[in-house]
Structure formats: C-alpha cells, structure tokens
Amino acid sequence: MDNPNYKSGFVALIGRPNVGKSTLLNYIVGQKVAIMSGVAQTTRNKIQGIYTSKQAQIVFIDTPGVHKPANKLGNFMERSTMSALDDVDAVLFVVSATEQRGAGDDFIIKRLKKVQRPIYLVVNKIDQVSPNDLPGIVAQYQNSLPFKSVVPVSALQGNNVNGLIDQLVAGLPHGPQYYPADQISDHPERFVIAEMIREKIFMLTRDEVPHSVAVDVTSVKREDAEHVHISANIIVERPGQKGIIIGRRGQMLKKIGTMARHDIEHLLGDKVFLQLWVKVVPGWRDKSTLLKDYGYRDKDY
Structure with a gap:
C-alpha cells in the first residue's frame, strides 16, 4: 500500500444475542457473511467481515452472543467471544434500542472493564423506537464504561452506519491493507456455505430444532x-429433529435446499447443485472430537 496515510485495524463486535451484530456486519461489508436469524446463538464462530x-x-470480528454456557459448544462460544477482545484496535458494544439493559449486558460490561482499547456504544434498531426515547435508552449504559463515543444506528436500514465507519476510521492507526480490496471474509467457502444452509434451517424451523443443528x-x-x-450433512441430535427438517414428503428439506442454493449461487457466481442429507448424531454438542469435525476448533481462536 503506497498511501502513507492509509489506516487499518481490527474491530470486535460484542453484544447480547439478537441485538443485530450480524445485520450490522452484513450491511457494512455489503454482502451476507454472517447468518441472520431471530433465534439466539446463531453466530458460533468469529466471522471476519472486511x-x-x-x-x-x-x-470486523463478529463474536457469538453472550449467554450462559449449557454444554461444551456453549463453553466454546463464550471462549470465542472473550478471546476476540484481547487483540483488537477497537470494540463495538452493540445494544438494542428495543430492550432494557439486562444481565447479559452487565456481564459484557464487566468483561469490557478489562479492555484497554477504545469502546464504542452502538445503539442499534433506532428505527423501531421513538427518537424521544433514545436519551433514556443511552442513559442506561452511559456511565458504565468510558465510551469513546455513543453511536445510534439502524443496521437494517443503514441509518448512521456510515457515520459509525467514519468514527472508526478516524480512530484507527496507520497501517497496511491486509486483504485484497474485493475480499469480504477470511473464511473458506465451505464455512460460508455451511452458514448459509444453517441460516435457512433456523429461518424455517424456528424453535423446533435450531441449537441442536x-x-x-x-x-x-x-x-x-x-x-x-455441493454435498452437505445436516447434523441433529434426535430422530424427531430429523423428521422436522426433512418434513412431510421431504418438503421442508427441499425448501431449505432451494433457499440456501439461491444464496450460495449469489456467493459463488455460478449455478449450484446442492445435495443435503440429515444425520442423527446424539449428543454431538458435548463431544469435543465432533465439535472439531464440524468446524469448532479452539486452535483457530
């Protein structure tokens, strides 16, 4: 990079489940790299959007939503979240304007007190509340940490997201361009493809299956x-979950495949033939070897 004034750096996003971190990341990079769902805990790995x-x-490093771990997968997700904060140039603490400050936020704030980096409070979903309510929402957090800035945004509509980027760039150090200009993620294609399939499962089966997939x-x-x-296995823990994902006469699995194929074709720019199978693997979330097989590797973090 010949420009001596060029700036670069790493920024972590952290927040409770469903505050819109993935939506924000996708809006910023202009393409789907993080799966979006109304179901908590959809983001399992630290997805980097560039x-x-x-x-x-x-x-950008998008961390899993903070929650109390219930199994080895949950423990992995929490370690992933916290390790993301240790080596970045700035942190975006994302909260929802539609929710009151809760125990999850307090947990994050406690951890952020140890972070020696600029922390921005990003109040998302401002399109869903009255502007008159915003000062009260911000006041819940304002004195809990020495925030560099408080930035209200709507990740869904893009309101003030460019303003957030401008503030981040202003605070970043001078540095090189780490990735080619047209690269939006450092994850291999297989990871992104798997995430796209998983998003459709969440979207279509809702609370019936998700965390076991x-x-x-x-x-x-x-x-x-x-x-x-492309061939892929959908892994579930119980036969009943397999039945839900396959659906009557295979209709649910067909719908998952059709919707996922559309996104994958957009990602790859090619026609895609997608084959999906559903496998029952009891207790996979508590088996370290299986977590590694399915892409949850501590060594990557």
Whole structure:
C-alpha cells in the first residue's frame, strides 16, 4: 500500500444475542457473511467481515452472543467471544434500542472493564423506537464504561452506519491493507456455505430444532466452468429433529435446499447443485472430537 496515510485495524463486535451484530456486519461489508436469524446463538464462530475503502481497511470480528454456557459448544462460544477482545484496535458494544439493559449486558460490561482499547456504544434498531426515547435508552449504559463515543444506528436500514465507519476510521492507526480490496471474509467457502444452509434451517424451523443443528459441508466440486456440485450433512441430535427438517414428503428439506442454493449461487457466481442429507448424531454438542469435525476448533481462536 503506497498511501502513507492509509489506516487499518481490527474491530470486535460484542453484544447480547439478537441485538443485530450480524445485520450490522452484513450491511457494512455489503454482502451476507454472517447468518441472520431471530433465534439466539446463531453466530458460533468469529466471522471476519472486511470493509475496504481507498482510505482504510477494517477487519470486523463478529463474536457469538453472550449467554450462559449449557454444554461444551456453549463453553466454546463464550471462549470465542472473550478471546476476540484481547487483540483488537477497537470494540463495538452493540445494544438494542428495543430492550432494557439486562444481565447479559452487565456481564459484557464487566468483561469490557478489562479492555484497554477504545469502546464504542452502538445503539442499534433506532428505527423501531421513538427518537424521544433514545436519551433514556443511552442513559442506561452511559456511565458504565468510558465510551469513546455513543453511536445510534439502524443496521437494517443503514441509518448512521456510515457515520459509525467514519468514527472508526478516524480512530484507527496507520497501517497496511491486509486483504485484497474485493475480499469480504477470511473464511473458506465451505464455512460460508455451511452458514448459509444453517441460516435457512433456523429461518424455517424456528424453535423446533435450531441449537441442536450443525452443517458439515462434505464436498464442493466444480463440474465445469459454470456449475458447482455441493454435498452437505445436516447434523441433529434426535430422530424427531430429523423428521422436522426433512418434513412431510421431504418438503421442508427441499425448501431449505432451494433457499440456501439461491444464496450460495449469489456467493459463488455460478449455478449450484446442492445435495443435503440429515444425520442423527446424539449428543454431538458435548463431544469435543465432533465439535472439531464440524468446524469448532479452539486452535483457530
């Protein structure tokens, strides 16, 4: 990078489940890299979304929503969240304007007191509340940490997101462009494909299955210049969950596949043939070897 004034750095997003961290990340990078769902705990790995302009590059680390761990997967998710804060240039603490400050926020604030980096309070979902309510919402958090700035945004509509980026860039150190300008994530294609399939499962099955689901992409083969053949296993813990995902006469699985294929084709820019199977693996969330097989590796964090 020849520009001596170029800025770059790493920024972590942290917040309770469902405050809109993934929606914010996707809006900033302009393409879906983090799955979005109304179901808590949908983001399991630290997804890096990369924002690049002529003046700066920001590498965003989206952490899993903070919650009390109930199993090994939960423990992994919490370790992933907290380790993301140890080596970044700034932290975005994202809260929802539609929810009161709660125990999850207090837990995050306690951890952030140890962070020696600029912390921005991002109040998301301002499109869902009256502007008159905003001062009261901000007041719940304002004195809990020495925030560098308080930034109200609507990640869904994009309100003030550019203002947030401008503030981040202003505070970043001078540095190199780490990734090519057209790269939006450092995850391999298989990871992103699995996330897209998992998002559709969440979207379509809601509270019936979600936290017991993993997606293992077993094969990505390019058939020719324009066609990609993808095979993936949907992993559940109980036979009843398998029945829900397959659906009557296979209709649910077909719907999941059709919706996921559409997103994957947009990602790859090619026609995709997607084959999905559903496998029952009892207790996979508490088995370390299986967590590693399905992509949850401590060594990556």
